[in-house]
Every structure is written in structure tokens, then in C-alpha cells.
Amino acid sequence: MRILVTYYSTGGNTKKVADAIYEALEKEDRDIKPVTEVDNTEDYSLIFLGFPIHGHSVPVAVHNFIKNIKPGVSLALFATHSSHKDSRLSREAVEHALSLSNASEVLGSFTCRGGADPEVLDRLKEKPEHREWASSAYSALSHPDESDLEDAKEFARDMLSKARKFEKHFL
Numbered sequence: 001m002r003i004l005v006t007y008y009s010t011g012g013n014t015k016k017v018a019d020a021i022y023e024a025l026e027k028e029d030r031d032i033k034p035v036t037e038v039d040n041t042e043d044y045s046l047i048f049l050g051f052p053i054h055g056h057s058v059p060v061a062v063h064n065f066i067k068n069i070k071p072g073v074s075l076a077l078f079a080t081h082s083s084h085k086d087s088r089l090s091r092e093a094v095e096h097a098l099s100l101s102n103a104s105e106v107l108g109s110f111t112c113r114g115g116a117d118p119e120v121l122d123r124l125k126e127k128p129e130h131r132e133w134a135s136s137a138y139s140a141l142s143h144p145d146e147s148d149l150e151d152a153k154e155f156a157r158d159m160l161s162k163a164r165k166f167e168k169h170f171l
């Protein structure tokens with residue numbers, strides 16, 4: 001089974017989670033690259049796709065990437081966000097990402113907090129559309145931490161075992 005770990009990350013948090021997932025899959029035939037460098041997804045049967053939540057939603061580059069994944073690929077999503085763990089807005093953003101997919105099987109998703117620059121937060125929390133998440137975001141500065149990265153590795157192993165079961169069922 002060929003596996004792709006791909007991500008969009010402007011500040012490095014989502015990349016850290018992607019690296020942890022890649023590391024957890026060390027025994028597998030796998031690649032890692034940013035979404036902007038992936039030309040072709042057809043060679044992979046399992047894709048881990050990660051993104052930061054931006055404005056309660058999915059960054060445009062990721063939106064387009066998800067839409068172009070061909071049916072037949074198993075997809076596992078991961079996201080970082082500054083609002084509290086499992087906050088309503090972060091769950092809604094991931095649900096939105098899941099709804100964009102044509103992939104035949106969405107195996108699961110993982111989220112954790114990721115800190116944003118406090119100066120950026122000071123500016124964003126003045127805007128009504130960002131106030132809710134930005135006000136709760138200052139305490140995310142230490143994330144993703146070691147414990148988040150361990151959780152991400154466990155997620156990776158869990159998704160791999162699900163993908164194997166899925167493959168067996170259909171081959």
C-alpha cells in the first residue's frame with residue numbers, strides 16, 4: 001500500500017503533525033510533501049491530508065486538493081486550530097472538509113491545537129468574524145506539544161490498520 005502524507009502549513013504547526021504521522025509509518029512505502037507539490041494522487045491508496053483551520057474553514061489550496069482526489073483513495077484528515085480542543089467551530093470546519101471529498105472511504109480525522117502569533121491574534125480578535133476563536137487562542141501557544149504528536153502517531157497507526165481492513169474487504 002502506497003501512502004502519501006501531505007499538508008498545507010503557513011506557520012509550521014500542521015507540518016509538525018504531518019512529520020509525526022510520517023514517522024509513525026516508518027515501515028511503510030510512504031512519501032511526504034506539501035499539497036502544493038503533489039501532482040498526482042492516483043499512485044496512492046491512502047492519503048493523510050492536513051491543514052490549519054482558517055476563518056472557520058479549509059484553506060483554498062486544500063479545498064481544491066480534496067475536490068480533486070479520485071474515488072478509490074482512502075482519506076485520513078488532520079487539522080490544527082487555535083481554538084479549544086474539540087471546539088464547535090473546529091469540528092464544523094473538519095466536517096466541511098469531509099463533505100468536500102469524493103474519496104471512496106474517509107477513514108477518520110484528527111485535530112489538535114496549534115498556536116498562532118499573539119500579534120496576529122490581537123489584530124484578528126478585533127474582527128467580528130474572528131473574535132470567538134481568536135479570544136480563546138492565546139492558550140494554544142505551546143501546541144502542538146509532545147502529547148499532541150504522540151496522539152497523532154496513534155491516529156496514523158489506527159488509520160493504517162483501518163485502510164488495510166478496507167483493502168482486504170474489497171480486493
Ligand SMILES: Cc1cc2nc3c(=O)[nH]c(=O)nc-3n(C[C@H](O)[C@H](O)[C@H](O)COP(=O)(O)O)c2cc1C
Pocket residue numbers: 008009010011012013014015051052053054055056057080081082083084089090113114115116120133
Ligand atoms: C488568518 C488565520 C485564520 C485563522 N482562523 C482560525 C479559525 O477560524 N479557527 C481556529 O481555531 N484557528 C484559526 N487560526 C489559527 C490556526 O488554525 C492555527 O494557528 C494553526 O495551528 C496554524 O497552522 P500552521 O502553523 O500549520 O499554519 C487562524 C490563523 C490564521 C493566521
